[in-house]
Amino acid sequence: MQAPSAAELLQRMHSLPPAQTAAIDALLMELDPSIWVPQPGPQTLALNSPADIVFYGGSAGGGKTDLLLGLALTQQERSIVFRREAVQLIGLEERMTEILGTRDGYNGQDHLWRLPGKRVLELGSVQRPEDWVKYQGRPHDFKGFDEITHFTELQFRTLIGWMRTDNPHVRQRVVAAGNPPTSAEGEWVKRFWAPWLDPQHPNPAKPGELRWYIVNAKGEDQEVPGAEPVLVGDEMVQPKSRTFIPSRVDDNLFLTSTGYKATLQALPEPLRSQMLRGDFNAGTSDPVWQLIPTEWVKAAQARWTEREPKGVMTVLGFDPSRGGQDKSSAARRHGNWFDRLVTAPGAVIKDGPSAAAFVAPLLRDGAVVAVDSIGIGSSALDFLTGLGLNVHPVVGSEGSSLMDAAGQLRFRNKRAEMYWRMREALSPTAADPIALPPDSELLGDLTAPRYKVVTMGRDAAIQISSKDDIRAVLGRSPDKGDSVAMTFVADLPMPKAKPREPGWRERLSQRTVISRRSHMAE
Incomplete structure (x- = not known):
C-alpha cells in the first residue's frame, strides 16, 4: 500500500473533528516547538539560501508572505517587511496573527511587532516614490519586500542601501517576493534578475544559483566572477550575490487542498500564465492611455x-x-x-x-x-x-x-x-x-x-x-x-558637412595636372 502524500494527509486533517485536530497540533508542538517551520521544497531553499539578495516566487500561492514573516520569526533580530501601500499591510498583520495565535506585542499605530526571543518586526510602506526617506538610517538586518514588482527600482535600491546591524553574529539579507510584473513599470525586476528571468540573457542562471554584482564607475550593475573584492576607481568594492528561487501553488501544501489552483487556472490570459506558471514573458496589457504600445x-x-x-x-x-x-x-x-x-x-x-x-x-x-x-x-x-x-x-x-x-x-x-x-x-x-x-x-x-x-x-x-x-x-x-x-524634434538643422579630404586618386590626378601645367610653362 502506497503511503499518502503530505497534501493528502493535510486534507484528511481538515476533515477531522476540532478536538482531534487540537490533539494532533499539541503532539506536533511537543515534537517541534518552533513557531514557524518552512515547507519542504522551494520555501526551505529560499530560507537557507546564502545569497545576499533573493527573489522568491514567480507565481501566485507559493508561500511568499509566509517566507518573509517566517524569516523575521526564526532567523533575524530586527526585520522590516515592506508593502507599497499602507492599506496592504493588513494582510501581513492578519497572517502574523494566525501564525502566533495572538496580537500580543503588536503596536498597530507604529506597525511594530515585538516577537518572541526579543525579535522585532516592523511593517513599512512607501506609497510615494520619495517615501523611502522615512526609513533612511534605520538599522535592520533583514529587509523583505512583498510583491516586489509594485515597487520602483529606485525605492528598492535605496531601501536596501541602508542595511546594517550592530550584532556581527546576525546575517544581513534581502528577500524580495512577488509575481511577474503586470505592467511596464515593473519590468525593472526582470532586468535586476536577468540571468534567471530574461530568456535572451547570454549567460542564463539556474534556480538558486548565485551570481555576483557590483555597481561600476558608470553607476550600472556589473556582473563579476565571484565574491572577491573588485577595484572600482580607487576603491575596493565588495560584490553582492543574487539568486532567484521559483515557487508555485503546487509547492504550498496548505493551498493544494483548498481549490486555489483551480482559481488560478480560471484566470484569463496573460494573467493565467503569469500567476499559475510564473511566466515572466507572458504579454501584459497596456493602459488605455499609454502613449507608445x-x-x-x-x-x-x-x-x-x-x-x-x-x-x-x-x-x-x-x-x-x-x-x-x-x-x-x-x-x-x-x-x-x-x-x-x-x-x-x-x-x-x-x-x-x-x-x-x-x-x-x-x-x-x-x-x-x-x-x-x-x-x-x-x-x-x-x-x-x-x-x-x-x-x-x-x-x-x-x-x-x-x-x-x-x-x-x-x-x-x-x-x-x-x-x-x-x-x-x-x-x-x-x-x-x-x-x-x-x-x-x-x-x-x-x-x-x-x-x-x-x-x-x-x-x-x-x-x-x-x-x-x-x-x-x-x-x-x-x-x-x-x-x-x-x-x-521638428526643424532640426541639417548636419554640417565637413570639407572632405581628397582621396588618393584625386590627389594623384591633381598632381598630374600640376605637373603637366608646369611642363607646359617650361
Whole structure:
C-alpha cells in the first residue's frame, strides 16, 4: 500500500473533528516547538539560501508572505517587511496573527511587532516614490519586500542601501517576493534578475544559483566572477550575490487542498500564465492611455542588429543629468537606426564643461546635437556651441506649431511633439520603422508616458506626461527615453558637412595636372 502524500494527509486533517485536530497540533508542538517551520521544497531553499539578495516566487500561492514573516520569526533580530501601500499591510498583520495565535506585542499605530526571543518586526510602506526617506538610517538586518514588482527600482535600491546591524553574529539579507510584473513599470525586476528571468540573457542562471554584482564607475550593475573584492576607481568594492528561487501553488501544501489552483487556472490570459506558471514573458496589457504600445518598442528592439559601418550620423539626442540618481544619456541616430545608448552618472556629468566633454567624442559626420537646454542643459548648450558644434536647443515646455500625421491633432508643447513623432516612427504601419537597441531601461522609459487630448483654443491637442510625472512612475528619470525622443524634434538643422579630404586618386590626378601645367610653362 502506497503511503499518502503530505497534501493528502493535510486534507484528511481538515476533515477531522476540532478536538482531534487540537490533539494532533499539541503532539506536533511537543515534537517541534518552533513557531514557524518552512515547507519542504522551494520555501526551505529560499530560507537557507546564502545569497545576499533573493527573489522568491514567480507565481501566485507559493508561500511568499509566509517566507518573509517566517524569516523575521526564526532567523533575524530586527526585520522590516515592506508593502507599497499602507492599506496592504493588513494582510501581513492578519497572517502574523494566525501564525502566533495572538496580537500580543503588536503596536498597530507604529506597525511594530515585538516577537518572541526579543525579535522585532516592523511593517513599512512607501506609497510615494520619495517615501523611502522615512526609513533612511534605520538599522535592520533583514529587509523583505512583498510583491516586489509594485515597487520602483529606485525605492528598492535605496531601501536596501541602508542595511546594517550592530550584532556581527546576525546575517544581513534581502528577500524580495512577488509575481511577474503586470505592467511596464515593473519590468525593472526582470532586468535586476536577468540571468534567471530574461530568456535572451547570454549567460542564463539556474534556480538558486548565485551570481555576483557590483555597481561600476558608470553607476550600472556589473556582473563579476565571484565574491572577491573588485577595484572600482580607487576603491575596493565588495560584490553582492543574487539568486532567484521559483515557487508555485503546487509547492504550498496548505493551498493544494483548498481549490486555489483551480482559481488560478480560471484566470484569463496573460494573467493565467503569469500567476499559475510564473511566466515572466507572458504579454501584459497596456493602459488605455499609454502613449507608445509596449509591443511597438519590443518590435523596434527585435529588428535592431549591430552595424558596421554604422552609416552617417544624422542627429545626437543629449539629455544632461540633473545630478543625484539621474544619468546623462546620449542617443546617436543614424537615419532610422540608433546606436547603443551611452550614459554617465550624474556625479560625473555635473556642469557644462563635463557635459561638453561627454558629448564631443561621440559626434561624427557633423551631426546636429539636440540638447535639453533647461538647467545644466543651458550650460552644456553654451559649451557645445563654443566648440563650434552644430547644436539645437530643445525646451519641452515651448509651444509647437505642428500637427500629428493625420492632420487632426495639435501638440500641447514640444515634449508632446517629439514623443508623438517618435510614436509615429515606431508604428508598424510606418514606411521605414526605426530600430532601437535592446535596452530594458529604454523599454521602461518609452512605455511609461501617458497622453490625453486637451483643448487648445478651438483645436484639440495631445498632451503627455511631464518628466516629473514619469519619474513618479518609474522612480527614476527617463533619461534614455528623452534622449531618443529629442532626435524627433521638428526643424532640426541639417548636419554640417565637413570639407572632405581628397582621396588618393584625386590627389594623384591633381598632381598630374600640376605637373603637366608646369611642363607646359617650361
